[in-house]
Amino acid sequence: MKKPLEIEIINYEKPIKELIGMTISDVNYYEIDYGEPTWNETEFHSLDYGIELIMSDKTTYYFIWGNEFTQYDVKFRKGNILTEFSTENGTKKYNAKDNQNWTELIGKKISGIESFWSYWSLINDEKRNYYPQDVRIEFENGKEIWISALEIRENRIIGMQDHLTIIFDKQTAEKYKIGIKNVG
Structure with missing residues (x-):
């Protein structure tokens, strides 16, 4: 019999x-309107709100930071990302399809998906509160991306943030300790 956490992870994934088996045809990023895009860091992409994936069959999916399991986790949904927030509150949409990191992924079949969960506990409390920290998406060409509910500032990892970070290679993911099995 599966444990409750295992069932929760299966249901989440x-x-x-x-x-x-699907392919991405377009990618949009949503962040605070700073007057210019600030998401394109050297080693990763840094988003205030989230990422929208438009598939080749025109269906739309998105990842945002959410609060389904804890205050800040990775939330995934099918549908319109603007049901989560509006562009009237200073949100800016940026198309990232032509960014060098995405050009190798556009049109490639997604071959695997895995979530990585973490937990937090109150001081002097044994109870662990589990949540999805990272999601890894594999592509048929061997490339991978990690979507994580954390922020990286000045090479420091700040976990459990109202932020998403997207990593495009295993070395960078390892450097920032993204995609590590903390549970299960």
Whole structure:
């Protein structure tokens, strides 16, 4: 019999695994309007709100930082990202399809998906509060991306943030300790 956490992870991954076998045709980023895009860091992309994936069949999916399991986690949904927030509150949409990191992924089949969970506990409390910290998406060409509910500032990792970070290579993910099995 599966443990409650295992069941929760399976249920969390089930809708995301709908992406397996699909191909991305377009990518949009949503962040605070600073007057110019600030998401394109050297080693990763840094987003205030989230990422929208438009698939080759025109279905739309998105990842945002959410609060389904804890205050800040990775939330995934099928549908319109603007149901989560509006562009009237200073949100700016940027198309990232032509960014060098995405050009190798556009049109490639998604071959695998895995979530990585973490937990927090109150001081002097044994109870662990589990949540999805990272999601890894594999592509048929061997490339991978990690989507994580954390922020990287001045090479420092700040976990559990109202922020998403997207990593495009395993070395960078390892450097920032993204995609590490903390549970299960």
